[in-house]
Amino acid sequence: MARRLKLASASELKRQTFYALENASRGRLAAKATGFALFALIVANAVIVFFSAEPGLDPVAAWVIARFYTFSTICFGLEYLARIWIADLAFGDVSPWRARLRYVCSPLGIIDLLSFMPNLVAWFVPVTPQLHDAVNVLRLVRLIKISRYMRGLRTIGRVLSKRKHEIVASFLVIGLLVVVSSILMYEIESPVQPDAFNSLLTGLYWAVETVTGTGYGDIVPVTVPGRLVGSLVMLLSVALVAIPGGIFAAGFVAEFQNASLRKIERDERRGSRPAAKAPTDGGAAGEEESDGDDAGPTEGEG
Structure with missing residues (x-):
């Protein structure tokens, strides 16, 4: 108003x-x-x-x-x-x-x-x-x-805003897996191959490429405990990495359903609305009241 x-x-x-x-x-x-x-x-x-x-x-x-x-x-x-x-x-x-x-x-x-x-x-x-x-x-x-x-990009922004808590929580779990696995792999592999695992940052790099499924192959575990940890990390990452995508997809579905419901409600209101009177000189404000739901985004949505 x-x-x-x-x-x-x-x-x-x-x-x-x-x-x-x-x-x-x-x-x-x-x-x-x-x-x-x-x-x-x-x-x-x-x-x-x-x-x-x-x-x-x-x-x-x-x-x-x-x-x-x-x-x-x-x-x-x-x-x-x-x-x-x-x-x-x-x-x-x-x-x-x-x-x-x-x-x-x-x-x-x-x-x-x-x-x-x-x-x-x-x-x-x-x-x-x-x-x-x-x-x-x-x-x-x-x-x-x-x-x-682009309306699609605005939809992505709304989904991220509405689902931010779930997405942040899922990335925190993935981050925890990355940190724990990097420390374990460094402690297990650095005594055997000090050139490959020469620091915790190298272990972190290995954990990130393993969890994301990139698998460059430039750093690989050679010990039995290291390979067991690597296998466990790969199995866990298959389930955990899919969680943010599932949350995002569910948010998209909900957003499009809400948009469809809003469109139906607008159409129903238009169908039941009496014919508009001809505008007068002082009716500038009345012009803005029609189709208010169709108004595009303002800076406040950014």
């Missing part, structure tokens, strides 16, 4: 900017066009990072890539400023300045900042090979922004 009141009192430009960036129930065409353009820009930046790292790059291609990075920096910077501007509409339950601070400090707000900061640093700081490599790595952070424009 607070957001609807703020939307009703906001300027037309601010409302349309909010709809375009937040994929809300109104202005869907603008939201889709904006989302597609930013999505394409993010993917293009990720692809160009690999081409720009090629040795012996043609000077013309290097110039084009540099201009493209400049264009991307301007676009992402304007998007960041626009999201700060409309933050009071995205977070309708707090004051405008607290809403802007909440967006800036949110995970997606930090990612939005990092999406253009590397290029700004490269503009004002002499670029060394080490700085160039670091900037290229930071540019890949832009890929995380895709989660705003």
